[in-house]
Amino acid sequence: xxxxxxxxxxxxxxxxxxxxxxxxxxxxxxxxxxxxxxxxxxxxxxxxxxxxxxxxxxxxxxxxxxxxxxxxxxxxxxxxxxxxxxxxxxxxxxxxxxxxxxxxxxxxxxxxxxxxxxxxxxxxxxxxxxxxxxxxxxxxxxxxxxxxxxxxxxxxxxxxxxxxxxxxxxxxxxxxxxxxxxxxxxxxxxxxxxxxxxxxxxxxxxxxxxxxxxxxxxxxxxxxxxxxxxxxxxxxxxxxxxxxxxxxxxxxxxxxxxxxxxxxxxxxxxxxxxxxxxxxxxxxxxxxxxxxxxxxxxxxxxxxxxxxxxxxxxxxxxxxxxxxxxxxxxxxxxxxxxxxxxxxxxxxxxxxxxxxxxxxxxxxxxxxxxxxxxxxxxxxxxx
Amino acid sequence: xxxxxxxxxxxxxxxxxxxxxxxxxxxxxxxxxxxxxxxxxxxxxxxxxxxxxxxxxxxxxxxxxxxxxxxxxxxxxxxxxxxxxxxxxxxxxxxxxxxxxxxxxxxxxxxxxxxxxxxxxxxxxxxxxxxxxxxxxxxxxxxxxxxxxxxxxxxxxxxxxxxxxxxxxxxxxxxxxxxxxxxxxxxxxxxxxxxxxxxxxxxxxxxxxxxxxxxxxxxxxxxxxxxxxxxxxxxxxxxxxxxxxxxxxxxxxxxxxxxxxxxxxxxxxxxxxxxxxxxxxxxxxxxxxxxxxxxxxxxxxxxxxxxxxxxxxxxxxxxxxxxxxxxxxxxxxxxxxxxxxxxxxxxxxxxxxxxxxxxxxxxxxxxxxxxxxxxxxxxxxxx
Numbered sequence: 007x008x009x010x011x012x013x014x015x016x017x018x019x020x021x022x023x024x025x026x027x028x029x030x031x032x033x034x035x036x037x038x039x040x041x042x043x044x045x046x047x048x049x050x051x052x053x054x055x056x057x058x059x060x061x062x063x064x065x066x067x068x069x070x071x072x073x074x075x076x077x078x079x080x081x082x083x084x085x086x087x088x089x090x091x092x093x094x095x096x097x098x099x100x101x102x103x104x105x106x107x108x109x110x111x112x113x114x115x116x117x118x119x120x121x122x123x124x125x126x127x128x129x130x131x132x133x134x135x136x137x138x139x140x141x142x143x144x145x146x147x148x149x150x151x152x153x154x155x156x157x158x159x160x161x162x163x164x165x166x167x168x169x170x171x172x173x174x175x176x177x178x179x180x181x182x183x184x185x186x187x188x189x190x191x192x193x194x195x196x197x198x199x200x201x202x203x204x205x206x207x208x209x210x211x212x213x214x215x216x217x218x219x220x221x222x223x224x225x226x227x228x229x230x231x232x233x234x235x236x237x238x239x240x241x242x243x244x245x246x247x248x249x250x251x252x253x254x255x256x257x258x259x260x261x262x263x264x265x266x267x268x269x270x271x272x273x274x275x276x277x278x279x280x281x282x283x284x285x286x287x288x289x290x291x292x293x294x295x296x297x298x299x300x301x302x303x304x305x306x307x308x309x310x311x312x313x314x315x316x317x318x319x320x321x322x323x324x325x326x327x328x329x330x331x332x333x334x335x336x337x338x339x340x341x342x343x344x345x346x347x348x349x350x351x352x353x354x355x356x357x358x359x360x361x362x363x364x365x366x367x368x369x370x371x372x373x374x375x376x377x378x379x380x381x382x383x384x385x386x387x388x389x
Numbered sequence: 390x391x392x393x394x395x396x397x398x399x400x401x402x403x404x405x406x407x408x409x410x411x412x413x414x415x416x417x418x419x420x421x422x423x424x425x426x427x428x429x430x431x432x433x434x435x436x437x438x439x440x441x442x443x444x445x446x447x448x449x450x451x452x453x454x455x456x457x458x459x460x461x462x463x464x465x466x467x468x469x470x471x472x473x474x475x476x477x478x479x480x481x482x483x484x485x486x487x488x489x490x491x492x493x494x495x496x497x498x499x500x501x502x503x504x505x506x507x508x509x510x511x512x513x514x515x516x517x518x519x520x521x522x523x524x525x526x527x528x529x530x531x532x533x534x535x536x537x538x539x540x541x542x543x544x545x546x547x548x549x550x551x552x553x554x555x556x557x558x559x560x561x562x563x564x565x566x567x568x569x570x571x572x573x574x575x576x577x578x579x580x581x582x583x584x585x586x587x588x589x590x591x592x593x594x595x596x597x598x599x600x601x602x603x604x605x606x607x608x609x610x611x612x613x614x615x616x617x618x619x620x621x622x623x624x625x626x627x628x629x630x631x632x633x634x635x636x637x638x639x640x641x642x643x644x645x646x647x648x649x650x651x652x653x654x655x656x657x658x659x660x661x662x663x664x665x666x667x668x669x670x671x672x673x674x675x676x677x678x679x680x681x682x683x684x685x686x687x688x689x690x691x692x693x694x695x696x697x698x699x700x701x702x703x704x705x706x707x708x709x710x711x712x713x714x715x716x717x718x719x720x721x722x723x724x725x726x727x728x729x730x731x732x733x734x735x736x737x738x739x740x741x742x743x744x745x746x747x748x749x750x751x752x753x754x755x756x757x758x759x760x761x762x763x764x765x766x767x768x769x770x771x772x
Contacts, residue, residue, distance in 0.1 A: 036401065107607070
């Protein structure tokens with residue numbers, strides 16, 4: 007049905023009406039005192055959401071832009087980078103590092119698995135000459151729905167002395183993440199995820215250890231240059247013309263997050279993810295991430311039942327129920343489907359999504375106890 | 390008055406209501422067939438607006454992003470770049486080139502002046518060993534309102550053999566620009582200018598000569614990488630999550646530009662600029678760009694009358710008449726003010742702007758024949 011689409015992909019995600027109405031307003035001048043006041047609030051509230059005392063930079067770009075903004079301010083040609091890869095987005099760190107001429111080594115895991123802290127500890131222990139300058143890692147891997155124990159991994163990296171550079175694109179807002187407390191040196195995220203606004207803005211926060219490495223970077227990229235952004239944040243400005251309308255929307259969305267409270271926001275995502283996973287199991291489908299403790303709180307990847315194809319599931323759930331779920335990426339295409347529960351998602355959405363998934367599987371001929379998923383999710387949500 | 394602001398700055402510019410209403414719609418999935426159809430239209434219509442047979446890439450970024458996307462796909466450390474500088478934005482090319490380790494030489498002119506083709510010809514003639522690899526230049530220099538004769542300059546660059554890399558941020562849509570016919574090798578622009586949509590998207594078009602240089606680039610930037618964008622354009626897709634809402638708005642705006650016709654769109658801007666300049670002269674104010682033939686068709690820079698300050702003019706015209714005009718940048722701050730007539734601007738807007746400027750100067754005590762500016766602009770617009 008026209009205008010009825012419910013996005014359950016890992017971005018863009020649903021946007022609250024009050025945010026869309028702010029975005030719909032005529033753009034204002036980005037050098038006006040009116041916009042400066044908005045920026046002041048946005049920069050302050052971003053520190054709250056990112057749970058950091060450091061400045062949070064906002065780039066007008068995709069989330070990948072913030073990933074480039076991380077490495078293109080740190081890497082010199084020939085630098086050694088260790089990339090911990092859970093999937094497509096962990097691999098993206100490696101590609102960006104290579105594009106700057108870094109020597110990249112990867113630790114890769116199977117689909118749905120996470121990095122074993124002991125494997126990382128052992129690898130870093132071998133690096134007696136401290137050649138590894140940067141370790142890139144992913145909090146919530148969007149392509150599989152697996153989530154690393156960032157706190158433990160970053161403490162191991164800190165012991166070694168390398169910089170930890172973390173992709174929090176689908177984790178910030180959805181999952182507990184405390185960069186200052188956990189010793190995350192650089193953390194990035196994107197707007198069309200937990201932040202409940204459309205795509206087009208990306209975020210980066212760096213600590214003093216990262217700034218020291220930045221100061222040694224021979225060719226920081228002009229567009230992402232941290233120096234220019236730090237100066238701008240402190241002057242309640244932006245270095246270049248920003249996506250004004252998205253900033254105005256972000257201002258509204260951050261206010262909503264603050265009202266809910268970042269801890270409650272995190273808890274809601276954890277609850278939704280746990281409930282969804284229980285319902286998927288009740289229906290008899292297999293989850294890509296086996297253990298709950300390794301599961302992202304924003305995206306859940308599911309194998310289709312035998313004999314039913316991913317394209318059929320995706321097509322039916324969209325045509326009949328106006329829900330969009332994501333396909334797998336690259337080698338996982340048509341092998342898994344992914345349901346996002348990221349940002350502006352309430353308990354009702356979870357019940358309707360599981361109901362619609364049951365109806366879809368029923369229509370496609372899958373044999374299971376109809377209603378079992380909905381019964382489970384109702385019970386889980388009531389806990 | 391609330392919601393009455395008319396932006397006469399060189400971006401963000403006014404956005405049509407029908408475009409804002411498209412942008413206000415809930416984001417759709419960027420990998421959906423619905424979005425793919427929008428992209429197909431957008432990519433086709435961008436070729437029309439840019440008057441090129443080459444693919445036009447759309448970056449989710451500020452206009453400066455597209456400038457980085459130009460040079461960060463071409464320059465290797467140590468390359469020699471000649472930057473033709475009319476002001477702040479010409480200088481930005483030089484800074485970006487330097488940030489990539491290029492050896493940059495500048496030809497700079499006084500405020501309001503343009504590059505003399507013979508000066509360029511003479512400099513390039515000295516370069517007998519063809520060491521200069523790239524010449525950067527600006528079509529419409531937003532900081533002064535001067536506009537280069539790009540056609541002549543690019544033909545001189547082509548004779549030499551260097552690549553011409555042109556900033557068309559405030560010229561595309563507003564001024565005639567024919568990259569294929571004029572031999573412009575790389576051309577960039579931004580969305581919040583002549584394109585009548587809010588900031589957040591930027592454009593780049595490169596020809597086959599530029600692609601040959603790209604192929605020699607050791608470290609093309611991952612986010613701006615032409616290779617990834619060309620592949621995406623051909624597949625009616627984008628490499629990373631794009632600013633979906635702005636694309637939907639762009640689709641609508643391009644349709645409006647096509648309906649008006651790009652030639653008519655250019656002519657309207659030329660007419661408005663000429664009429665505005667005549668009215669400014671009639672009021673007795675001095676223009677920064679002396680000769681009409683050197684004037685941008687999107688932005689007009691004006692010296693305040695003696696004894697009246699730029700901040701007072703800007704404050705009064707905003708408070709009393711809800712018009713925002715721009716200050717000068719850097720060394721020109723408080724020395725000049727700038728009136729943009731870029732994008733969604735009709736004849737009535739010109740009359741009201743000159744009327745409001747007259748009223749502002751009258752209130753601030755400037756002695757002149759009240760009504761002389763409006764009388765002139767009415768006559769000019771009737772031509």
